[in-house]
Amino acid sequence: MRPHQVLAFLLLFVIASGASENASTSRGCGLDLLPQYVSLCDLDTIWGIVVEAVAGAGALITLLLMLILLVRLPFIKDKEKKDPVGLHFLFLLGTLGLFGLTFAFIIREDETICSVRRFLWGVLFALCFSCLLSQAWRVRRLVRHGKSPSSWQLVGMALCLMLVQVIIAIEWLVLTVLRDAKPACAYEPMDFAMALIYDMVLLVATLGLALFTLCGKFKKWKQNGACLLVTAFLSLLIWVAWMTMYLFGNAELRQGDAWGDPTLAITLVASGWVFVIFHAIPEIHCTILPAPQENTPNYFDTSQPRMRETAFEEDVQLPRTYMENKAFSMDEHNAALRTAGFRNGSVGNRPSAPFRSNVYQPTEMAVVLNGGTIPTAPPTYTGRHLW
Incomplete structure (x- = not known):
């Protein structure tokens, strides 16, 4: 028998034995x-x-x-x-x-x-x-x-x-x-x-x-x-x-x-x-899940009552020191304006009516800042010179 015929016979024997061994096992499982x-x-x-x-x-x-x-x-x-x-x-x-x-x-x-x-x-x-x-x-x-x-x-x-x-x-x-x-x-x-x-x-x-x-x-x-x-x-x-x-x-x-x-x-x-x-x-x-904080407001919850809308004067009160400083600064500013009025727009010893109607005393400015109303009549002129 020729050598290549012997090799072919051995190869067929190995394939047949392997096929018979695989047939005894299940498909997808190993041999052992x-x-x-x-x-x-x-x-x-x-x-x-x-x-x-x-x-x-x-x-x-x-x-x-x-x-x-x-x-x-x-x-x-x-x-x-x-x-x-x-x-x-x-x-x-x-x-x-x-x-x-x-x-x-x-x-x-x-x-x-x-x-x-x-x-x-x-x-x-x-x-x-x-x-x-x-x-x-x-x-x-x-x-x-x-x-x-x-x-x-x-x-x-x-x-x-x-x-x-x-x-x-x-x-x-x-x-x-x-x-x-x-x-x-x-x-x-x-x-x-x-x-x-x-x-x-x-x-x-x-x-x-x-x-x-x-x-x-x-x-x-x-x-x-x-x-x-x-x-x-x-x-x-x-x-x-x-x-x-x-x-x-x-x-x-x-x-x-x-x-x-x-x-x-x-x-x-x-x-x-x-x-x-x-x-x-x-x-x-x-x-x-952490518990939500009870004091944290939920802005997306429409069932909660809305905040009360009030005027600025009702909820916010300015400090007294700020009010006094504001009145003092307005007093100096009004004094400077009256001085300019005497020099430029006065008649005799009395300032002109337009200037006098737009200038107020420091006490009046304090009343305005405290939430009061502007007086309708101008203040009485005393006749004293500021200089």
Whole structure:
């Protein structure tokens, strides 16, 4: 066999072996990737890549909000805004956990992954809903009384409410996995939904309490209550939609196994973005925004009364020293004018009538400067010479 035929045969063998090896892996993934993580990069599973990208963006935004709140914390002076900072951190931590849990529903399930799914789903949502309920209690107090509960009360209430779901999740895992010796992934959709009843109670309580945040005499806090109400309402819609699809819709469409994980992953991403957009961003903006000064007038507010327009003589009083100096200077000026009148326009010992009618005594000038009126008759001439 000729050498060039041998080289051609080897080249074809390498290409064939490489093609067979690439055929065994998914498109878009590396050769050394474990099979359970293939859904993270498989271009044929487009829903996983889209959900993964949206969840990653949400996690970055949440981390950025936590960093902004941490940097601006020393500059927050208002007590009513500084008290819920710990609650905001706790809520952002729960939202970050929701975005991170999304990846557990994209990768292939095993015993560990299924245990993490079953435990963290209810606990993370319980943490977020507990923070929302504590926030509703705070805004309700602010709207009615103008005072906020302390930071320890808000954080303690949220953690105590979340602890109930932690107990429920641990008990569910112990009863189904350890006692009955069932696989962690072998559970019915209805069992999964029944373990989340406490989360639904927290959500409904938050929505009900948020309605009362719109009633009160301190109106500047009602905007926070409106954002809280929108967040709870949208979260309720998401939960109704995913539970309907997860329990009944997938079975009706005969896609129960194929669409179960995408339904739960999309629910996590949608809920996380609702929490970020409608609650986290408005609350943090309100917290770090400096309070306006009460004494600073708002010239663009047309509802404020306009300033009273008065005459200059009514509001401005000249100093007495200035008035005396002004009268004295006018006295010297009038004396000089009368001297010129005697020399140029006088008849005998009396000045002419036109000049006499335009010259006044110093006392008359003082009366004029004090707001009086000019006398109608000229002063009486005494007949004395000024020189």
